[in-house]
Amino acid sequence: MDLAGELWDVFDDDAVIADREAGVWAAPAKVHPVKFEGGFYRSAGHLFQHRSPQGRPVIVQAGQSPTGIDFAARNAEVVFTAQTDLDLAREYYREIKERAAAAGRDPESVRVLPGFTPVTAGSAAAVEALEAELDRYVDIESTLKDAAVQVQADLSDLTSTRRSRRTGCGRRRTCPRTSSAAADTATTTTSCRRGSRCAGSWR
Structure with a gap:
């Protein structure tokens, strides 16, 4: 996620000029190649496309293992889960929010998206x-x-x-x-x- 975040931020929002007459697609000063060395990956350079209008994609996580919950608390903006018990669903919600806060994030920035199939009728x-x-x-x-x-x-x-x-x-x-x-x-x-x-x- 650290490497992906740096690659998404290579281009400034206004980096692309697309000046055909001058033959300039992007302003060099507004493109920031990465030089990343992490525990598992190394990368140097940049992506070959500019940023999307929203800047970064929404990070959605699905998974209820301890590792998945920890990853979601640190990185996810939306967490999808499907609980079959109301009390367990509430417990999961509280755990995600508490872990997000412990990771230094605003708990309200993490949305929990429950998956369920409602059955509705007149009575x-x-x-x-x-x-x-x-x-x-x-x-x-x-x-x-x-x-x-x-x-x-x-x-x-x-x-x-x-x-x-x-x-x-x-x-x-x-x-x-x-x-x-x-x-x-x-x-x-x-x-x-x-x-x-x-x-x-x-x-």
Whole structure:
């Protein structure tokens, strides 16, 4: 990341002149070649394209290992995560913010982007019925094959055991963006169970 940052900053924002008549593309004084020597990489020179309008790309990190969390706290501007438990999601949020502060960064500069699939309907009962219907479409064998690839382990022994589908803790939350009046009418009620698709609000 240190090397990438230096390479992104080689060109000043106004370095490119693009003067065809003079045959000058960029002002030499506004191009700053790097001479980088780090623990793993060495680089000298510069990129062959000027800076983008925003200067640097947005740094997005996805990963929940201790190493990934540490990297995110030090470098990421956006952290993508998918938690299946509301309490764990809040704990993850707090850990990212605390580690960012410990690294000397403003915690508010790090955005946590939760991945979840909300199930919405006109009432809590309708949400539960819809979620149960969606769960019936899940193919256990295919899911186990995908999981085996992710964890790099043989899960074939589990195919003979058809586990019952999750029942959750039965908690429900309304969408945090809606008003209490809207919640009272149950127009935006979502199912929020342990292990379910919607993690609700993290704050």
